[in-house]
Amino acid sequence: MSGACKGSIGIFDSGYGGLTILRQIRQYLPEYDYVYLGDNARAPYGPRSFEVIYSYTLQAVEALFNRGCRLVILACNTASAKALRTIQENDLPRWDDGRRVLGVIRPTVEAIGALTHTRHVGLLATPGTVGSGSYEMELRKLYGDIVLTSVACPMWVALVEYGEYDSPGADYFIQKRIETIMRKDPEVDTLILGCTHFPLLIEKIAKYTPTGVRLVPQGDYVAKSLARYLAKHEAMRNNCTKGGTCTYLTTENSETFAATAQIFLRKPLENVEKIEL
Ligand code: DGL
Numbered sequence: 001m002s003g004a005c006k007g008s009i010g011i012f013d014s015g016y017g018g019l020t021i022l023r024q025i026r027q028y029l030p031e032y033d034y035v036y037l038g039d040n041a042r043a044p045y046g047p048r049s050f051e052v053i054y055s056y057t058l059q060a061v062e063a064l065f066n067r068g069c070r071l072v073i074l075a076c077n078t079a080s081a082k083a084l085r086t087i088q089e090n091d092l093p094r095w096d097d098g099r100r101v102l103g104v105i106r107p108t109v110e111a112i113g114a115l116t117h118t119r120h121v122g123l124l125a126t127p128g129t130v131g132s133g134s135y136e137m138e139l140r141k142l143y144g145d146i147v148l149t150s151v152a153c154p155m156w157v158a159l160v161e162y163g164e165y166d167s168p169g170a171d172y173f174i175q176k177r178i179e180t181i182m183r184k185d186p187e188v189d190t191l192i193l194g195c196t197h198f199p200l201l202i203e204k205i206a207k208y209t210p211t212g213v214r215l216v217p218q219g220d221y222v223a224k225s226l227a228r229y230l231a232k233h234e235a236m237r238n239n240c241t242k243g244g245t246c247t248y249l250t251t252e253n254s255e256t257f258a259a260t261a262q263i264f265l266r267k268p269l270e271n272v273e274k275i276e277l
Contacts, residue, residue, distance in 0.1 A: 046126025
């Protein structure tokens with residue numbers, strides 16, 4: 001499993017959420033080629049066990065590597081929290097040719113220090129991400145003075161995956177979780193949207209968030225961090241092809257994916273292919 005081929009940058013998520021990261025990355029780095037993979041058939045990952053999330057994520061990363069990607073971004077907090085470290089430590093060495101897998105948690109945490117004034121930060125994420133304690137761990141390394149309060153939002157990914165993100169029913173689930181986190185720590189002034197699906201719900205989230213509390217979607221920080229990474233790593237930069245294209249892969253029906261993804265990307269998609277993992 002080696003070979004110094006060049007390839008597109010792989011972007012992986014359990015479903016549609018990673019499109020919010022892809023959109024920002026393509027804004028910052030439009031010259032590269034991308035392959036987006038959504039494991040829509042098996043989303044949501046959030047409530048699943050460590051073993052299952054790790055095994056699904058590894059399958060996705062290997063599928064992207066087999067398509068020539070040298071660099072894969074886990075545009076999914078749940079996969080970043082539950083699978084990234086194990087893949088980096090146990091699986092990447094098998095490929096042994098300088099391939100890399102990066103996540104979304106570290107770039108988000110790096111940005112938080114400059115955003116909060118009260119040093120009380122809230123995390124809204126999937127049960128998997130909250131249960132993993134990954135945000136606490138990363139925050140402790142960088143900003144020991146920040147107090148983190150986390151609330152799992154088990155329904156929110158499903159609202160996006162099943163096209164209910166805009167429905168009146170979504171309001172109930174969103175309001176409930178925002179009220180819970182603000183009740184748990186009224187000093188919170190910064191709310192991390194620690195799931196890449198959540199920016200797709202941002203209008204409703206903003207509607208129930210108290211004035212003065214800042215919402216932090218991740219796309220911008222992940223994109224800037226990737227730009228810095230590529231600027232620093234010349235070999236990787238040279239191994240990523242530059243044609244400005246994007247191919248989309250889904251484990252579900254390709255027409256459904258194209259129709260839904262185009263709402264989120266605000267433009268029609270070409271090159272959608274269904275694959276098995
Ligand atoms: N977008 C994924 C995340 O950032 C959602 C995970 C899921 O499928 O539950 O966590």
